[in-house]
Amino acid sequence: MKYYDKLIFELSRPGRVGYELPKNEFGTDGEKQIPSDLLRSQPLDLPEVSELDVVRHYTNLSNKNFGVDTGFYPLGSCTMKYNPKINEEVAAMPQFADIHPLQDPDTVQGALELYWNLQNALAKLAGFAEFTLNPYAGAHGELTGLMVMRSYHMSRGDHKRKKVIVPDSAHGTNPASAMVAGLEVVEVKSRPNGSIDIEDLKPLLNDEVAGIMMTNPNTLGMFETEIMEIAKLVHDAGGLLYYDGANFNPLLGKVRPGDMGFDIMHINLHKTFSTPHGGGGPGSGPVGVAEHLVKFLPNPHVKKDAEGRFYVENGDEALGSVSTFFGNFGVMMKAYAYILSLGKEGIRKVGPMATLNANYIKESLKDDYLLPIDGVCKHEFVFDGLKDKSTGVTTLNVAKRLLDYGFHAPTIYFPLLFHESMMIEPTETESLETLDEFIDVMHKVAKEARETPDEVKNAPLTTIVRKLDETTAAKNPVLNYKALKESNN
Ligand SMILES: *Cc1c(COP(=O)(O)O)cnc(C)c1O
Numbered sequence: 001m002k003y004y005d006k007l008i009f010e011l012s013r014p015g016r017v018g019y020e021l022p023k024n025e026f027g028t029d030g031e032k033q034i035p036s037d038l039l040r041s042q043p044l045d046l047p048e049v050s051e052l053d054v055v056r057h058y059t060n061l062s063n064k065n066f067g068v069d070t071g072f073y074p075l076g077s078c079t080m081k082y083n084p085k086i087n088e089e090v091a092a093m094p095q096f097a098d099i100h101p102l103q104d105p106d107t108v109q110g111a112l113e114l115y116w117n118l119q120n121a122l123a124k125l126a127g128f129a130e131f132t133l134n135p136y137a138g139a140h141g142e143l144t145g146l147m148v149m150r151s152y153h154m155s156r157g158d159h160k161r162k163k164v165i166v167p168d169s170a171h172g173t174n175p176a177s178a179m180v181a182g183l184e185v186v187e188v189k190s191r192p193n194g195s196i197d198i199e200d201l202k203p204l205l206n207d208e209v210a211g212i213m214m215t216n217p218n219t220l221g222m223f224e225t226e227i228m229e230i231a232k233l234v235h236d237a238g239g240l241l242y243y244d245g246a247n248f249n250p251l252l253g254k255v256r257p258g259d260m261g262f263d264i265m266h267i268n269l270h271k272t273f274s275t276p277h278g279g280g281g282p283g284s285g286p287v288g289v290a291e292h293l294v295k296f297l298p299n300p301h302v303k304k305d306a307e308g309r310f311y312v313e314n315g316d317e318a319l320g321s322v323s324t325f326f327g328n329f330g331v332m333m334k335a336y337a338y339i340l341s342l343g344k345e346g347i348r349k350v351g352p353m354a355t356l357n358a359n360y361i362k363e364s365l366k367d368d369y370l371l372p373i374d375g376v377c378k379h380e381f382v383f384d385g386l387k388d389k390s391t392g393v394t395t396l397n398v399a400k401r402l403l404d405y406g407f408h409a410p411t412i413y414f415p416l417l418f419h420e421s422m423m424i425e426p427t428e429t430e431s432l433e434t435l436d437e438f439i440d441v442m443h444k445v446a447k448e449a450r451e452t453p454d455e456v457k458n459a460p461l462t463t464i465v466r467k468l469d470e471t472t473a474a475k476n477p478v479l480n481y482k483a484l485k486e487s488n489n
Helices: 027-032 051-064 085-091 109-126 138-155 173-180 198-204 227-236 291-296 329-365 395-404 432-451 453-457 470-475 481-488
Strands: 130-132 163-167 184-188 209-214 240-245 264-267 287-289 301-304 310-313 381-384 421-424
Touching: 085 329, 109 130, 109 264, 109 287, 109 301, 109 310, 109 329, 138 173, 138 209, 138 240, 138 264, 138 287, 138 291, 163 173, 173 184, 184 198, 198 227, 209 227, 227 240, 287 291, 329 381, 329 421, 329 432, 395 421, 395 432, 395 453, 432 453
Parallel strands: 163 184, 163 209, 209 240, 240 264
Antiparallel strands: 130 287, 264 287, 301 310, 381 421
């Protein structure tokens, strides 16, 4: 282990200083203003390190991390594409970054205009009447959208409608959001190709159904060709259709969920619209609705008057706030800059390029990996592990071995439809050279699995930490230095 790989507490030497807080200019008067029970009686146990120690420690640490900026990251259902740095610069512009949500709307017309323009752009791209940009994440958007669904039925006195139909292939957040929204989850089966089994759906539709949650292309990356029929069946039964648009990437500028008959959807700006993610935020999960549901969208709303001035409105029938003020404004700025920089023509290339890249990998690897559903996929697809499983090498082993070759693993063991799922989404931002290198490495790992399986089973061999005990990590988390010291004693 290199010296600077040590924990920052282990680098600590008494008296070493990297930064001094500015002098307390209020003197003891300032201290007096803090209630005495909140004043610290003992100095905080912090590491004492020089500025150079800190810089080297964290720079080394950051180099051990894996990100889109360090290598190919084909994590299915996550759209880990490159996020242009210019959008970060735009989001950091002090004219926007330094304003406050409680400012008089007259002083922040530009920010309100950006919110207005972005919600309109999303509405156009997705085929809905209006979007709220307030929710913080995909799951938060789902919850908001389902609360809109509930409000709609309640406003009509249709109190019986409490059931939400969710396909067995759905993202885990779908049933979770339905539960949090106070609705009941009913599962509908998928056919072997991941599409909804209409014959299984029909008997589930009755006057207790609030709606159905779907995504199209579905979790297996296949387009649901019978979507218009499904929409008719659900609407005829009095239900609404919710579109999980976390992975809106393949449809951008080509196909609109609103035109497929959906009533509500959310979009993850932190997947499709240029906000890096994976570290836990900040994100944004705008929710779009058809005309008849606009009045239920959460407060506050940005509106435009006849003179072109923007103002903030709270509607009577609307849901209350789902976030502080308007949500994560910086993420909206990145999305807006991204949409404008791509333009109408650029945006139309995103989905086809993502689709082409996914199909290129799929076709190039299906001799070594088991492809349960053949045919043209959209932006992603799923292998069911290695084709030759005789040496006992699993999807987990392959995923870990990829780290040794400098690639992030695909999404593994999701969807649950197959035992050895390996979900690959290359996105549109990768070059042919990167795709070819990944394909080569995947072939190499398949060969290793046949010839030297133990090497693959013991992977990763080159990373700073090897195979982690994920169960103990989750059940017995050691999250700070004090706990680590105690656990070592
Ligand atoms: C990522 C994702 C979500 C959840 O989004 P978060 O922002 O992580 O809450 C929901 N559905 C699908 C299909 C997703 O890929």
